[in-house]
Amino acid sequence: MKDIIVKLVSNETGLKVGEVERLVEIPPKDEMGDFAFPCFVLSKKLKKNPMLIAEELAEKLRKDLKKTDISNVDFKGAYVNFFVDKKILAERVLKDGGKIVKGKGKTRLVEYSQPNTHKAFHVGHIRGTSLGESLARIFRASGEKVVQMNYSGDTGMHIAKWIWCYKKYHAKEKLSDDESWIAGIYVDAVKRLAKNEKLQEEVDEINQKIEDKSDKEISDLWKKTRAASIKSWDRIYSELGAHFDVGLFEGEFEADARDKALDLLDKKIAKKDDAVFMDLKKYNLGVWVLLRRDGTVLYSAKDIVLALKKFKEFKSDNYLVTVGNEQKMHFEQLVKTLELMGLKKEAASYGVLPFGMVRFPEGKMSSRTGNNVLYSDFLKNVKDVASGRLKDRGENPGKKLDEKALKIAIASIKYSMLKQDPKKNIIFDPNAAVAFEGDTGPYLLYSYARASSIVRKVKSKKKVKILDLKSEEIKLLKKIDSFGDVVAKAYDSLAPNLIANYCYELAQMFNEFYHACPVLGSVEEGFRLALVKKFRDVLKSGLDLLGIEVVEEM
């Protein structure tokens, strides 16, 4: 209903629609009104007391109110306050509340998740994966054509370390696709190398051999262990509800990356001392090394070739990469390099969304030292708690309970990752992570399930008649009404957390409504049922944008 007020104010004041839209807000207290227009901007323009302006503007607006759905206009201080006709609000919300504004149908490529083979998939990866998936869904819902891409590290020094350590110290152990075993070998490698720096030479040698594929034994071992890691991801992604249209691997780009680096050197875009590098000091971006002194390829060079492939094969209006904070500079260096290569337009469309780390209350998580929480262990933990709760509620053990527990656990995990500002670090408290009360994923699912339960129990259809509305109904209606605005804002600022916060507030308002307004058997049953259904739809689409699945019963 905001649009009506925006139009009115814009007409009366001569301010642009867009500007008014930004200014119109929701008053802190319901008694003050449903929408408010602050007059400070006008005060500056007209050089007049804002309170006076508010009074006069309210007076003027009141005159042509009859033709609108606004029931009253008032002023308080420097604010013009609008009261909408609640019955009309209700009608409008029931009719088309929860709609998302579709844009111009731009195309977008989103790269996210980027796990490494031979390393742990830990809770930090859950954040990046949830974030990327949610963004892709928000883009698509807002009318974009989206390609979701995963890009995994299956070569590089960490793999060489793994293979070196396995061959030298663990060769008797059977190859396994158990994540913690795989992660454990890597941790052991890091430990041994830290003790004796000289051993790194042996690792370098293996790195060479992986790259030039000259040693069949090493190549075979690489293939097998790589496959084991990748296999473990299938299950993780299906559980997390992450979907990829394209999956690329670093290994595919090794040869091209070296050629490209040498080509840049040829063209004098890159420089060489003992290594081949981009000198970006004058852009305050330091030095970006492309090839090691032994000629092997670094991920910088591979990322250049990856970008070129994106431009060529997935021609898009925008290319977004979500990566951990620590890689921010790397991508700034990449974009600058693309620019220096003459790809100005493409460079400008290459977006980077850096996100914060997941840390323990005591400090950093690290897959190098093994001081982290593996996805699989974490999920099992949360799922066990969910199962326990379901059993407490009298549900029989079995496949159905198991599936539900999984959904609840995933909702809990994903919501906790998405509700926070992406750029901030998340403090991961294992105790808080298995709590299901308050601002949590399960609370949202529970609210949805309650609504579903009402809908299930309806016996006969009653007419939707809007009588006097209680404050809890009005609050819920208004919240539903603002869904489109929230999604638009989340889209603009690449911030799924806004949608997460909205879903929580929406659920809160539903629960307040639930306690204050009986549905079944009430005089208002027809209307209230329609409201419950609308709430359900909107919460479901909000959660869908977060990549969280609902459950009908809990």
Place this chain on the structure above:
RNA sequence: GGCCCCGUAACUCAGUCUGGAUAGAGUGCUAGCCUUCUAAGCUAGAAGUCGCAGGUUCAAAUCCUGCCGGGGCCGCCA
């Protein structure tokens, strides 16, 4: 040393982009509410120098500067 991000209640966070009406939640704590649609819920209460100091402004948690504290990055890890 340089650059980037963060600092709001005991704890975990919204709010900062776009300054504006008494700074909001959750957890934990205290006290209530299940013979009515799921108590993973609801109601009430206690709890705040919005890191510190300046500046801009009629008005600053929000903008600017400096400082302090935490995190990250700054050539051969990804």
